[in-house]
Amino acid sequence: MIEDLTSLIAADGQPVEGAPLGALLSAHAAATPDAPALTLAGRSWTYADMDRSANRLARLLAERHGVAAGDRVVIAMANRVEFLQATFAVWKLGAIPCPMSHRLAHAEFASLAALIEPRCIIGTDELPPGAVPVHNVDREDASGYSTEPLPLASACPGRIMNSGGSTGKPKLIADPNPSTWGADKAGRRCTPRMTLLLPAPFYHSAPFAYATMALAQGGHLLCMERFDPAEWLDIVTCFRPSFAYLVPTMMSRIAKLPPELTAAADLSSIDTLLHMAAPCPPSIKRWWIERIGPEKVLEVYGGTERIGATVIDGAQWLAHPGSVGRAAAGFEILILGEEGEVMSPGEVGDIYFRAQLGPGTNYSYIGALPRLKGNLDSFGDMGWVDEQGWLYLADRRTDMILIGGVNVYPAEVEDALEMLPGVLCAAVIGLPDADMGNQLHAIIELAPGQEEPQDRELFTAPALAALARIKHPRSWEFTRNRIRDDTGKVRRFLLRAERMPKGRKE
Numbered sequence: 001m002i003e004d005l006t007s008l009i010a011a012d013g014q015p016v017e018g019a020p021l022g023a024l025l026s027a028h029a030a031a032t033p034d035a036p037a038l039t040l041a042g043r044s045w046t047y048a049d050m051d052r053s054a055n056r057l058a059r060l061l062a063e064r065h066g067v068a069a070g071d072r073v074v075i076a077m078a079n080r081v082e083f084l085q086a087t088f089a090v091w092k093l094g095a096i097p098c099p100m101s102h103r104l105a106h107a108e109f110a111s112l113a114a115l116i117e118p119r120c121i122i123g124t125d126e127l128p129p130g131a132v133p134v135h136n137v138d139r140e141d142a143s144g145y146s147t148e149p150l151p152l153a154s155a156c157p158g159r160i161m162n163s164g165g166s167t168g169k170p171k172l173i174a175d176p177n178p179s180t181w182g183a184d185k186a187g188r189r190c191t192p193r194m195t196l197l198l199p200a201p202f203y204h205s206a207p208f209a210y211a212t213m214a215l216a217q218g219g220h221l222l223c224m225e226r227f228d229p230a231e232w233l234d235i236v237t238c239f240r241p242s243f244a245y246l247v248p249t250m251m252s253r254i255a256k257l258p259p260e261l262t263a264a265a266d267l268s269s270i271d272t273l274l275h276m277a278a279p280c281p282p283s284i285k286r287w288w289i290e291r292i293g294p295e296k297v298l299e300v301y302g303g304t305e306r307i308g309a310t311v312i313d314g315a316q317w318l319a320h321p322g323s324v325g326r327a328a329a330g331f332e333i334l335i336l337g338e339e340g341e342v343m344s345p346g347e348v349g350d351i352y353f354r355a356q357l358g359p360g361t362n363y364s365y366i367g368a369l370p371r372l373k374g375n376l377d378s379f380g381d382m383g384w385v386d387e388q389g390w391l392y393l394a395d396r397r398t399d400m401i402l403i404g405g406v407n408v409y410p411a412e413v414e415d416a417l418e419m420l421p422g423v424l425c426a427a428v429i430g431l432p433d434a435d436m437g438n439q440l441h442a443i444i445e446l447a448p449g450q451e452e453p454q455d456r457e458l459f460t461a462p463a464l465a466a467l468a469r470i471k472h473p474r475s476w477e478f479t480r481n482r483i484r485d486d487t488g489k490v491r492r493f494l495l496r497a498e499r500m501p502k503g504r505k506e
Contacts, residue, residue, distance in 0.1 A: 005030045005149060013192035013218030015181035021158070021216055022058075022091030024181065025051045026149040028218040035193075037215060038081060039239065040223045045081055050088070050215070052147040053081075058089040059145040061120060065133045069094030069153060071119035072160060076100040076109075076127055076203065079225050082137040083202045086122045087212060091179045094153035095119070098160045098172075099203040102126045112162050112170045115367045155179045160366070161205045161304050171368035173205075173304045176361070184362075185213055188298065188311070189272040190243060192217040197241040199224040199232055199250060205304040206276060210245055229253040233265040240269035248280040249425060249484050255287040256424065256447060267292050276300045278489055279393055279411055281418045282321060289314040299324060301391070306362035307377045308333070308353025310391050323390040330356045333391055334376060335384055345387045348394050352376040382409070399492050401430035403438050406470055410440075410492065413471055416463040417442060422450030427483045428473060429496045442473035443495060445483050452478045 008019040008027040015024050028035070029051035037047045061067040073090045075097055077083050083099075090097045098116050100109070106128040113121070113130055121127065122135045158179035160172050177184050187210055190196070196214045198221060200207040214221040222239050224231065227250055236244070246254075254262065273288065273296055280299065289297050294314030301324035302309035310333070312325030327333045334342055335349040343349040352373065355361060359377045360370055371378040382394040394409045401408045410428040417426035425445040430438035446452065453459035456476055464472050484490045 009218065010192075015192075015216055017182060019181045020091065020152050020154040021179045021181065021185075021212065022054075022088050022093075022154070023149070023152050024216045025054055025088045025092075028215075030149075032218060035218065036220045038084065038221045038223065040079065040081060041225050043081075047218070050081075050085060051149070053085045053142070054088040054092060055147050055149060056142040056145040057085055058092040058150055060140070060142040061089060061095075061122075061135065062093055063145075064140075065120040065135060067093055067095050067119050070155065071095040072098050072116050074098045074100050074113060074116060074118045074121040074123075076102040076121065076123045077137065078102060078124075078126070079202055079223055080137075082122075084211060084215065084221075086137070087208075088215070091155065091158075092150045092153060094155050096155045096157060096160055096179075098162070099208050100162055101201070101203050104128070108170065112172070115170060115172050116160065116162075157364075159208070161208070163304060172366035174364045174366060176364060181216060184306075185209075185216065187213050188274065188300065190214075190217065190219075193219055194243055195220040195222065195239060195241040197222040197232075197235060197239070197244040199227045200245065200247060204277075207245065227253075229257050230261065233257075233261065233267075236269065237266050242269055242271045244270050244273045246273060246275050247277040248275060248284060249278070251275060251280060251288060252284045252418065252424065255284050255291075262291070270296060272296055272298055274298050274300065276302065278484075279324075279415065281415050283419045285314075285317060289318065294318055301325060301393070302328075303379045304363070305377075305379070307359075307379055308355060312390075320386070320388075320390045323386075323392050325391060326389050327353070327391075333385060333389065336373070336376075340373060343384070346384055348382055348384050350378055351381045351383050351391070351393075352378045401428075401438050401440065403430070403433075403440070403470055404436040408440065408471055413440065413442070413467065413473065416467060417444060417460065420460065420463050422447050425482070425484050425490075427490045427492060427495055429492050429499070431475070431496070431499060432501065433474075439475065440471070440473040441475045441499065442477070443483055444476065444478050446478055446480060 005027040009015050029047040033048035034046050036044050037050045038045045073095050075086045087097045109128040118132055120133050124138050156178040157174040158177050160174045162172050196219055198207055198211055202208055202211055222235055270292055297314035299312050308331040309328040310325035311328050332354040334352045336352055337343050337349045354376050359372050359375050383392050385391050399410050413428045414426045423444055424447045427443045429441050431441045433439040
């Protein structure tokens with residue numbers, strides 16, 4: 001059995017094409033049993049540890065909950081070792097992992113679960129109540145089951161992710177590729193047996209993909225229960241990762257630590273700092289470029305559906321500040337107007353991608369319809385390209401605010417506000433206005449130790465000076481609560497709903 005398993009990986013740990021992901025954990029456990037697989041919350045697990053636990057859990061799920069090939073299994077819990085063990089256990093059975101946030105409201109969780117129709121939900125006491133069988137990793141012991149590897153198995157689709165989208169309507173995004181190793185699983189600049197730092201929640205699409213990819217390639221995955229900027233610096237100093245994944249909110253929180261703390265941290269081991277998931281404020285982007293070097297900073301714009309992607313490194317960004325890159329290989333960008341006309345360079349419109357493999361080949365929706373226009377597809381974002389094809393984001397059409405007949409993009413105002421000292425994050429929404437239709441309302445998250453300004457106009461003047469008057473918020477609030485999640489995303493529709501006048505629904 002060991003000889004068969006080790007044949008699934010090359011001598012350097014790289015998986016062979018078509019190797020089942022579940023079996024790759026066993027392959028690395030056979031080849032390098034004592035190599036570190038995961039470090040989390042001050043504890044490390046070897047590949048032998050991870051594989052034994054995943055094999056036990058797979059047998060428990062099959063015997064007690066009836067999980068079999070083709071079944072969908074929800075995995076919903078905080079960042080902990082059991083999340084990844086459960087994912088590989090599900091793959092070992094030929095079933096389909098469906099990561100979900102354990103923090104969702106009961107109604108939202110139930111709505112997504114109804115779409116998924118899972119055979120089983122794996123989680124903890126934090127889970128909302130549900131009708132399907134729940135395996136509680138804190139209460140149900142798998143220690144009595146065999147640790148031996150299972151027969152090779154794979155699932156198709158290989159995973160199903162979820163998204164509330166900008167409208168709040170839940171939808172599922174199924175990956176049509178099977179749970180086997182292939183080019184679709186490999187990350188940019190990722191090599192086998194590398195040390196990768198991933199502080200984001202596993203239930204989000206990109207962190208899930210990079211966490212499972214790192215284990216499939218025999219790497220050492222460094223994770224955090226919850227992101228803390230000072231702790232992130234300590235982990236880099238201690239474990240010397242060569243690859244680090246961050247989102248702009250995290251980048252901002254690190255950059256805004258006391259200068260003596262960031263200056264003392266040794267970040268020289270990082271060869272690639274990959275960021276995505278949300279626009280990065282220019283001042284934060286420049287801080288990182290200056291701190292670790294432009295060639296090490298890599299930005300990717302894309303989405304769970306893999307409709308298209310753009311890529312840009314720090315040196316290219318300095319030459320084209322504000323851009324998110326040019327189309328990645330295999331994709332073409334077109335900017336379309338409201339009537340479907342192709343916009344000229346510099347004109348804002350809907351961002352569409354044309355894929356060489358054809359539209360809809362990398363995903364399928366459950367509970368939603370794609371935004372197809374012929375052979376073009378879109379994430380729903382807006383932006384423009386310059387004469388050389390570099391893409392710049394404006395905002396999502398659903399987030400755009402119409403004020404007196406003028407389109408205002410919240411992200412532009414938010415970027416300006418987030419450059420202010422003492423501001424961690426900002427969210428801008430539209431609230432009803434009898435005269436102009438809408439007015440801008442700004443929600444500003446203050447950094448620890450930053451007092452709420454007595455003179456709001458004086459405080460915000462440097463940020464608003466370069467913006468047209470119509471883009472200036474008319475109302476304000478300051479908060480200590482987080483307004484963006486760990487991926488840097490903000491649900492503006494929820495923020496708006498919470499602030500709408502009583503009795504009015506929009």
